[in-house]
Amino acid sequence: MPFEPVILFFLLGLCAGLIRSDLKIPGVLYESLSIFLLLAIGLKGGVELARYPLMELALPGLIVVLVATLIPLTAFPLLHRVGRLPRADAASIAAHYGSVSVVTFAVASSFLAARGVSAEGYMVVFLVLLEFPALMIGVAIARRGSASAKWGPLLHEVFSGKSIVLLLGGLIIGWVAGADGIKPLDRLFFDLFKGMLALFLLEMGLVAAGRLADLRRAGPFLLAFATVMPLCAGLLGVVTANFLDLSVGGAVLLATLYASASYIAAPAAMRIAVPEANPAISIGAALGITFPFNLLVGIPAYHWLAIRLQGVI
Amino acid sequence: MPFEPVILFFLLGLCAGLIRSDLKIPGVLYESLSIFLLLAIGLKGGVELARYPLMELALPGLIVVLVATLIPLTAFPLLHRVGRLPRADAASIAAHYGSVSVVTFAVASSFLAARGVSAEGYMVVFLVLLEFPALMIGVAIARRGSASAKWGPLLHEVFSGKSIVLLLGGLIIGWVAGADGIKPLDRLFFDLFKGMLALFLLEMGLVAAGRLADLRRAGPFLLAFATVMPLCAGLLGVVTANFLDLSVGGAVLLATLYASASYIAAPAAMRIAVPEANPAISIGAALGITFPFNLLVGIPAYHWLAIRLQGVI
Amino acid sequence: MPFEPVILFFLLGLCAGLIRSDLKIPGVLYESLSIFLLLAIGLKGGVELARYPLMELALPGLIVVLVATLIPLTAFPLLHRVGRLPRADAASIAAHYGSVSVVTFAVASSFLAARGVSAEGYMVVFLVLLEFPALMIGVAIARRGSASAKWGPLLHEVFSGKSIVLLLGGLIIGWVAGADGIKPLDRLFFDLFKGMLALFLLEMGLVAAGRLADLRRAGPFLLAFATVMPLCAGLLGVVTANFLDLSVGGAVLLATLYASASYIAAPAAMRIAVPEANPAISIGAALGITFPFNLLVGIPAYHWLAIRLQGVI
Amino acid sequence: MTIQPTLRKLLTIVCEAELENSLLREFAHHGVTGYTITEARGHGAHGTRDAAWPASANIRIEVLCEERVALEIVESLQEKFYQNFGMVSFLSDVQVLRPEKF
Amino acid sequence: MTIQPTLRKLLTIVCEAELENSLLREFAHHGVTGYTITEARGHGAHGTRDAAWPASANIRIEVLCEERVALEIVESLQEKFYQNFGMVSFLSDVQVLRPEKF
Amino acid sequence: MTIQPTLRKLLTIVCEAELENSLLREFAHHGVTGYTITEARGHGAHGTRDAAWPASANIRIEVLCEERVALEIVESLQEKFYQNFGMVSFLSDVQVLRPEKF
Ligand SMILES: Nc1ncnc2c1ncn2[C@@H]1O[C@H](COP(=O)(O)O)[C@@H](O)[C@H]1O
Ligand SMILES: Nc1ncnc2c1ncn2[C@@H]1O[C@H](COP(=O)(O)O)[C@@H](O)[C@H]1O
Ligand SMILES: Nc1ncnc2c1ncn2[C@@H]1O[C@H](COP(=O)(O)O)[C@@H](O)[C@H]1O
Ligand code: NA
Numbered sequence A, B, C: 001m002p003f004e005p006v007i008l009f010f011l012l013g014l015c016a017g018l019i020r021s022d023l024k025i026p027g028v029l030y031e032s033l034s035i036f037l038l039l040a041i042g043l044k045g046g047v048e049l050a051r052y053p054l055m056e057l058a059l060p061g062l063i064v065v066l067v068a069t070l071i072p073l074t075a076f077p078l079l080h081r082v083g084r085l086p087r088a089d090a091a092s093i094a095a096h097y098g099s100v101s102v103v104t105f106a107v108a109s110s111f112l113a114a115r116g117v118s119a120e121g122y123m124v125v126f127l128v129l130l131e132f133p134a135l136m137i138g139v140a141i142a143r144r145g146s147a148s149a150k151w152g153p154l155l156h157e158v159f160s161g162k163s164i165v166l167l168l169g170g171l172i173i174g175w176v177a178g179a180d181g182i183k184p185l186d187r188l189f190f191d192l193f194k195g196m197l198a199l200f201l202l203e204m205g206l207v208a209a210g211r212l213a214d215l216r217r218a219g220p221f222l223l224a225f226a227t228v229m230p231l232c233a234g235l236l237g238v239v240t241a242n243f244l245d246l247s248v249g250g251a252v253l254l255a256t257l258y259a260s261a262s263y264i265a266a267p268a269a270m271r272i273a274v275p276e277a278n279p280a281i282s283i284g285a286a287l288g289i290t291f292p293f294n295l296l297v298g299i300p301a302y303h304w305l306a307i308r309l310q311g312v313i
Numbered sequence D, E, F: 001m002t003i004q005p006t007l008r009k010l011l012t013i014v015c016e017a018e019l020e021n022s023l024l025r026e027f028a029h030h031g032v033t034g035y036t037i038t039e040a041r042g043h044g045a046h047g048t049r050d051a052a053w054p055a056s057a058n059i060r061i062e063v064l065c066e067e068r069v070a071l072e073i074v075e076s077l078q079e080k081f082y083q084n085f086g087m088v089s090f091l092s093d094v095q096v097l098r099p100e101k102f
């Protein structure tokens, strides 16, 4: 198959939502699954990380983050000037696309594993690093000129947010305990990972189905943005990965991080920090279009790109 | 042991309920477990199905469904005329017994697996097919003579119902992805299946305990019906299976499908379509008597019957 | 590592709570995990128990329970006279410390398993036996002199309480089904046990973080009590284990049972039976201090003690 | 004080969870602009409903609306559901800020 | 308009989840015919109760009944529980259709 | 009858779950002594909020307080949140036993 079987669960959820099935995933199950996935990704990354000298990651990490800031900084003027979206909405969407989607990352990892393509274990560190800078940029843009910016609560909101705490916590536990210490937990966190991802995607499909209606109001510009932006960001990711001498697998994962749009951390942070932005638009684009687009088209495309461009730069 | 160990969990739940323990399975856990079980059964069936040419199932499927209609069509006059139950109640109970219990089916599969008896993989297709015709029949009987029948919403209710969506969705995903594609999900959906079934049975025991009180009002006729009906339907299932040249395992599963009474899809559908039927009676009989009866007596009996009657027809 | 990696999850939860992260474990997940853990511990014990002649456990069981009564009977005067706590509070805390913490027991078992130290399989029976006598003693002390004691509801509350029903139910199922009958359930109940324990500890960390504030009001006496009491009780456990000729592993587990303070059964029972006791104090001490103390210091200490004192008595 | 609360009716309905869709259709039919639902359990003439599984779960629905609409809905509920379903409903007076919204 | 709403009292109690059984006994004792429970969390004189685990969960119970019964229950609650438990209760006037039911 | 219920206001707010912390800060600022929260879903001018995931969950908050405080809070909510957030609030009269508590 050109795409991962877990994606079929997303499509099942989407269909169930569209035919207005009475299938409902309890909100608590959604929360439990997202706790599981974030923790498991962190743990896995932490175990891998133990193999690398941490210091050597500092420079690549900085580069990955700096390059990533191009995404919201390009997306904002595009959305605001060309797309004529209000400043707040444009800034909020830019923040969503600048941040990352943990589940898209997980699907890309599965995609690689199924094809036997290995990737640098420390990509999870980049996942953690990329989560928040774009949120800061989005808020800064949205508030430009207004004196009322309160950064303290926002910084706290982001750094103490569920996704950072679980990813980073998992990372540290994995790193401290090491592969041996984690071994008794493998049965839950690693063996069941893909099945849990499938259940989560089923739920995401149901949620996405409910978001499609919002998109009709969004207009064709946003639809174009939500598919072209990831492709460009994915290309940027592959190029950056080549510059950093990452493997093909690493390039696919970095491309996916750049290309994906956050819908766990970003919606929560933007809702409070930029309240005048309409969440239906940003979530509709990120979850209704870009998420399935990356699953079905993006990841295979980044893989194709990564193979083509390998060694070019 | 003559019965499956998982049944002990049902008994534990039943005891806990009867001694009024403060043990409560959260409703959300119930829903999560039922999503898991329905999906897992569908997936397993889908993987098995990939081995058979689909077309060859059309005729047996039709026969299995047609024979199954005898169950509600016999049950209704029995309940209405002999048992003197009001039309709506008799029709609703007939629908419950004509439809199938997914969990009873799962226990029967476990029962066979523990004895090394194999069964045709496509039995899950019959499970899906048998779920709804009886519900239609029940509604048709209940509404006979009344002009107010609105079939549209009912059909939608049934076909977009949670259990059909998950069973059928799982079936299709399993069929499309195949054994290899599903492999990374085995750890969750197949390896944990029996444990999850045990937890679900614990919960069913608690729920059933709460239903026993309703039964006192139901009277001796319903008690007799709830034990004799499954035995007759089970016999019908074994005979039909022989006619279709199914294996002993297949005969046990078909007997279980015929003999079991639905308590997931049927209660929801009947409540809306035949509101004047008292759900305490139908659920009390299906869940309070027939479900444990099948677990403890029925399944071993159908197995015995299937061995005896093998090759007779 | 000197302690079990699962403890890192407790620390993660504690940190998340202290930095006021928005990470929240849904209450339903807490309940589901505790159902799982109690049942799994019971099942494991039941399977082990099948290897021993039950009658031989009667005398050691009696001794273990009788010696254990020393804990609340010593703790009460200490708390009431020396610590100057009101009678109700002193009695309630004594009951908490006389009873046992199932999760601490589970962590101690993990600790032993990771070090390849084996223990008598029937320790779970002692776990069940030790759960409630202290609760009775606590209530008896609290109510001394008052005529209003209603023992019926309390006894029902304790014996039909969730933790007893699940532990005992699991024990019986494991015993009846035996290792072979339980085998298909191993994948859920045994393989995932440690991972589930890790998730539960994450939640306990979050809960404990919220309890630390209560402790400030409690004063230095209670802080000292909550660390010295477990050490003394642990020593008592090791000595009793030696007297009963238990292995080193058995001694560690018995020490842990004596040293740990209940926060599942005891809070619920005390709240109703001794309503005038302030739950913030007893739970704060048991969960805020003694629980982490046992995880980090106690269990390794009891292990050290058990090795030192082996064969001394 | 710049604000002037206006009186509206709060209609609260407690009923079997399975009725949710039927009630939402009912609301739409009466031109209701919003509602709030919480999960509930309880006890009444139809026995104890402990929400342990879908068939025994209740929901509690609140609708802020004009008295006339509230009474119309209640009348319609009484006619369609009171006989066959576990259901209780009651009205109370509440003050709102944006009367045009309800 | 064919319906004639009658006045009844709605008694709402918010308290520690552990009190559920005690309160149900109380209701039975006062001849209450029904109640509705939702899970809740909150804050009050007894600190924050965030429902993260059973010991910190609240419930919110509603009882529709006659004023006399409501007052009797409240009085009894005050006597038995107010001192030692986190508990708040309040009464409001509501209109019901089937006054004989409550 | 030994008890003398006193009138207080019950302020009920239904809003997006993400506002919880902001509202609690608001309450603290107005000197509120307690509140009760239940999880909710619903529908209104901001569309359907079905609580399937955090971004579409509502909460329902109740605050018992004096009329003056309730009006102050409502005014402050209107100013800060009504424009950008899904939010509905209403006031009702309730009787409490311990007026000094609220
Ligand atoms: N007197 C009452 N006070 C509060 N809620 C009630 C009352 N009676 C019934 N209910 C609720 O309404 C549901 C249906 O009531 P019933 O139709 O009487 O079975 C019950 O399950 C309760 O949740
Ligand atoms: N002023 C208030 N308004 C609304 N709910 C309250 C109020 N005070 C207390 N509560 C609720 O009642 C519970 C017990 O209150 P307390 O006894 O004051 O701790 C709290 O956990 C809250 O859920
Ligand atoms: N008329 C209404 N009656 C009851 N609840 C409402 C009403 N309108 C809105 N709500 C609730 O308030 C939330 C926010 O409302 P809105 O700002 O209109 O989207 C909705 O999601 C509903 O839960
Ligand atoms: Na991105």
Ligand code: NA
Pocket (backbone or CB within 6 Å): B071, B096, B097, B098, B099, B100, B101, B233, B257, B258, B259, B260, B261, B262
């Ligand atoms: Na059947």
Ligand code: NA
Pocket (backbone or CB within 6 Å): C071, C096, C097, C098, C099, C100, C101, C233, C257, C258, C259, C260, C261, C262
């Ligand atoms: Na102890």
